[in-house]
Amino acid sequence: MVSAAAAFVILVAAGAALVDVIAVRAGRPAATWRQELAHALATRPVDDVWMLAGAALAAAVGVWLLALALSPGLRRLLPMRSPAAMRAQLDRRSAALLLRDAALRVPGVRNARIRLRRQRILARADVHFRDPGQVKTDLADALDDARDRLALSRPPRIVVRVRRRSTK
Numbered sequence: 001m002v003s004a005a006a007a008f009v010i011l012v013a014a015g016a017a018l019v020d021v022i023a024v025r026a027g028r029p030a031a032t033w034r035q036e037l038a039h040a041l042a043t044r045p046v047d048d049v050w051m052l053a054g055a056a057l058a059a060a061v062g063v064w065l066l067a068l069a070l071s072p073g074l075r076r077l078l079p080m081r082s083p084a085a086m087r088a089q090l091d092r093r094s095a096a097l098l099l100r101d102a103a104l105r106v107p108g109v110r111n112a113r114i115r116l117r118r119q120r121i122l123a124r125a126d127v128h129f130r131d132p133g134q135v136k137t138d139l140a141d142a143l144d145d146a147r148d149r150l151a152l153s154r155p156p157r158i159v160v161r162v163r164r165r166s167t168k
Helices: 002-025 032-043 049-070 092-104 132-150
Strands: 077-079 089-091 109-116 120-127 157-164
Touching: 077 092, 089 092, 092 109, 092 120, 092 132, 109 132, 120 132, 132 157
Parallel strands: 120 157
Antiparallel strands: 077 089, 109 120
């Protein structure tokens, strides 16, 4: 939504500038806003507050656009295996909740926290009454099965950490 609004604003500004440039090339005078802008930019010193503020704003917008261009899109969605004609994606929070439910079904797990990234699933569990080594093995197996049921196109690796919690 934001990118569509930004593209629309840029399209309108570029269209207005293009219409004015074509009019000047056709022998008409430049638009008033363009003449005033050119005069203001030509007469102001470089160290003027408004010139520095405009330059800082242009640099900030440039850095923001560069960061958007380099970051992967749809970060909240995980691509799923599907036929070639169809594209399916799964919400990251929903997948984490499904994995958390699978972790809580393991006997001995009192509490589980799941962080789901593109490359890794980090599962942290509090052990209540069983041996932590056995719980870790069972939890890894349960999460592996649950991850396979999610049918992700690039299944992330699973990292399991367990700790014994006191029963106070």
